[in-house]
Amino acid sequence: MIETNPNEIVIVKSETSKIGSVDFDNLIFGRVFTDHMFVCDYEDGKWQTPQIMPYQAMTIEPSARVFHYGQAVFEGMKAYKDDDGRIFLFRPDQNFNRINKSAARLAIPEFRKDFFFEGLEKLLKLDSDWIKPGVGNSMYIRPFVIATEPAISASPAMSYRFMIILSPAKAYYNEPVRVLFAEKYSRSADGGVGFAKAAGNYAAQFYPTSLAQKKGFQQIIWTDANTHEYLEEAGTMNIFFRVNDTLITAPNNDRILDGVTRKSVISLAKDLGIECEVRRVSVKEIKAAAIDGSLKEIFGAGTAAVISPVSAFEHAEEVYELEQLDNSYASLFKEKLMNIQHNISEDPHGWRYEVK
Amino acid sequence: MIETNPNEIVIVKSETSKIGSVDFDNLIFGRVFTDHMFVCDYEDGKWQTPQIMPYQAMTIEPSARVFHYGQAVFEGMKAYKDDDGRIFLFRPDQNFNRINKSAARLAIPEFRKDFFFEGLEKLLKLDSDWIKPGVGNSMYIRPFVIATEPAISASPAMSYRFMIILSPAKAYYNEPVRVLFAEKYSRSADGGVGFAKAAGNYAAQFYPTSLAQKKGFQQIIWTDANTHEYLEEAGTMNIFFRVNDTLITAPNNDRILDGVTRKSVISLAKDLGIECEVRRVSVKEIKAAAIDGSLKEIFGAGTAAVISPVSAFEHAEEVYELEQLDNSYASLFKEKLMNIQHNISEDPHGWRYEVK
Numbered sequence A, B: 001m002i003e004t005n006p007n008e009i010v011i012v013k014s015e016t017s018k019i020g021s022v023d024f025d026n027l028i029f030g031r032v033f034t035d036h037m038f039v040c041d042y043e044d045g046k047w048q049t050p051q052i053m054p055y056q057a058m059t060i061e062p063s064a065r066v067f068h069y070g071q072a073v074f075e076g077m078k079a080y081k082d083d084d085g086r087i088f089l090f091r092p093d094q095n096f097n098r099i100n101k102s103a104a105r106l107a108i109p110e111f112r113k114d115f116f117f118e119g120l121e122k123l124l125k126l127d128s129d130w131i132k133p134g135v136g137n138s139m140y141i142r143p144f145v146i147a148t149e150p151a152i153s154a155s156p157a158m159s160y161r162f163m164i165i166l167s168p169a170k171a172y173y174n175e176p177v178r179v180l181f182a183e184k185y186s187r188s189a190d191g192g193v194g195f196a197k198a199a200g201n202y203a204a205q206f207y208p209t210s211l212a213q214k215k216g217f218q219q220i221i222w223t224d225a226n227t228h229e230y231l232e233e234a235g236t237m238n239i240f241f242r243v244n245d246t247l248i249t250a251p252n253n254d255r256i257l258d259g260v261t262r263k264s265v266i267s268l269a270k271d272l273g274i275e276c277e278v279r280r281v282s283v284k285e286i287k288a289a290a291i292d293g294s295l296k297e298i299f300g301a302g303t304a305a306v307i308s309p310v311s312a313f314e315h316a317e318e319v320y321e322l323e324q325l326d327n328s329y330a331s332l333f334k335e336k337l338m339n340i341q342h343n344i345s346e347d348p349h350g351w352r353y354e355v356k
């Protein structure tokens, strides 16, 4: 069934749905995909007619530059359904702007805003049955761009593919995590691509993270590559420290991802009268605060996990355990954010975006 | 036509050859591929039976981790044919070891040495007509590994594909290049993946390089990310400076690729009685040497270009032109290397490896 809609997105619907075979109560993050996907190719200097088509494997040349030079960027966002069946996105403009900022740093052409929003919304409506209502349920949305040109000279491609795929998700990282402060490895350099959601930034973290995991720590908190003295962010989350009743988080720079959850937490803190300092955070002060008892919490903030409390950190072979509070900032922010995302509470900042 | 050879590589030969349609005198680097390719999948914790098959596009899931997290490494090597039709590789053990070192850093399983050599040699013999004799002609060999597992959680994949594709090449970068010394952008961090041939390292250079190109410089010489005071390497070449009659090149560290051409130049310099200092090279000393006339040459060393002379560099908005010498070290090393590679001269170090 092929139809061209007024906005020129060509839609080819799947004949059957896989939805019946999915166990929505036991979803493993990022393994199940919905019935459709959005695809738009860049050729001859422009983005061609976008398509929504049945989710399927694609054909690509072994010489496609993405395989050789990692010319690829992505986004991570979520859609939520309320009890009336209405679908919401959370600050999607932020993700749209960020994928284009990432793209520019990787010499990838920027995507069109109309295609992004129309494509995403049509796709979500087509696969709307896959979005389950209820706090904790969501549809993880993965827009990404890859360099498809079949040529292995080390230079930017002339052709690209922009895609959006959807994966239903349950709350991710439920348990508090144990983290290691990086002392040897690093995630990104000054003047590098750390601020971009560039594919290569992630593979670079896998091996150091696997070493941490062998020691019993699920994640690494990256420090600045020059001195390893300042705490920056985790692999897929920005990081907040609560010392007494003040929150502290590292400032954005060209090494750190400008997280949507992070900036939302900073705004919510202001709303709630919680002091939030955006400044360099040293390993030394956090260790001192852990020792004198003023370090109350550490938590990560990111789309996938929303807010992820940290229960312990290690540095210089010393482990610091954190008592889990009943009324933590982490649970407060998590609840506030999820209630806005799921259309349960007021939305004073206008962060919700309804898919109509 | 399917045959299983004694070493268990399954070979499916192409029914026809594309070779008749190729203009070997006007090859653009990395665009034309031979009739066959080598493919080996990693599944269930091990490398499965390798295959040589007709060069063709492949089918891959949009959720394959390589697209999202850049989990991919590669190598670049060349085969040469002498006038008797014998085929040679140059120090292939170095490339085999290096792809596994790169793989380990990206949490990719190491490849098998027997599969690598048997696969590569069988492939080269099958596509032997594509390797043209004559100095300057070569077959560029691109082994690479990509994470194919269809799952978008940010962790190492459980399945991979190792491939080798072949692209006939003419001498690459013939003209001396104008370069810019990096002052703002950087290629890699201490504790990062700069020493690995990780896909993501290359895309990260495209945008800064495009800015350099707009100013009339083909390449960037990367400096250390911390201070930008020390010269490290170019995008696909290590760098040598000749001050009076002494060569200087940066030491290997975790930011710099341990180049095969670089280490061969260092050995050849020793053979020729040319002093070669492997030590940090500061921007300051090179600028001072350019001003007082003691800087005689700068050249890059890498498989693709062999030796690539630099005709000018820019730093702090100042351009320094280098006189092109008639009897340059660059041309001396290029000739020595190419004569060994093409089986024209003696091979005192045993660098040639005949494909039989």
Ligand SMILES: Cc1ncc(COP(=O)(O)O)c(C=O)c1O
Residues within 6 Å of the ligand: A076, A197, A233, A234, A235, A236, A237, A238, A257, A258, A259, A260, A261, A262, A301, A302, A303, A304
């Ligand atoms: C490196 C990194 N830091 C932080 C975040 C959190 O960003 P956001 O809140 O926009 O999801 C992410 C994204 O998921 C990330 O990949």
Ligand SMILES: Cc1ncc(COP(=O)(O)O)c(C=O)c1O
Residues within 6 Å of the ligand: B076, B197, B233, B234, B235, B236, B237, B238, B257, B258, B259, B260, B261, B262, B301, B302, B303, B304
């Ligand atoms: C970053 C980088 N530096 C240096 C080189 C040169 O290494 P080799 O001489 O082994 O080709 C390469 C590879 O081509 C490279 O990618």
